[in-house]
Amino acid sequence: SAVISQKPSRDICQRGTSLTIQCQVDSQVTMMFWYRQQPGQSLTLIATANQGSEATYESGFVIDKFPISRPNLTFSTLTVSNMSPEDSSIYLCSVVLGPNQPQHFGDGTRLSIL
């Protein structure tokens, strides 16, 4: 198992600003991901956070909007840039401890844009 600390837990932001979400894991993990969960919806993968290299983004998500850092095997950040009301969502980080293993999620960051 893995213990994941994600912060902030929630925030209310102004349109046009940016917010950085942090994800800390209690052990070194290779596979770390960022998901978005819009209200009442499923989980959509934004990107895979790669240690020491650029993140791998899924279709529909771009680095300019969602820059990701992964300086080491226990930590990652996701920035939501130039926010608009459509970015209001829950953002979750997750880790996988090995092939064919489940995702372990952080508690999520509930983001509201005014």
Add this chain to the structure above:
Amino acid sequence: GENVEQHPSTLSVQEGDSAVIKCTYSDSASNYFPWYKQELGKRPQLIIDIRSNVGEKKDQRIAVTLNKTAKHFSLHITETQPEDSAVYFCAASMGTNAGKSTFGDGTTLTVKP
């Protein structure tokens, strides 16, 4: 890429009855199928999983079945209790895909006391 369809989107049962949620996947290379439970305001948590070399797995009141030929898998909850009320997500992933999962749209299960 992988596509996972989940049905039904909502399910209401009486306490003590059984609940069944079904998922289909598109990529025959998928070989790992977890189920997550998400209570209101909380993170998704694994409740049971199955790998492609197994047809069925059971854990107390929860079971999962997998039909690789038909590319579908199902979650079965017996003797449902009010605390089973939550959103349930199925997912599919490939061991070669570096841990990435594709999720179904979710099923909101309500167990009426």
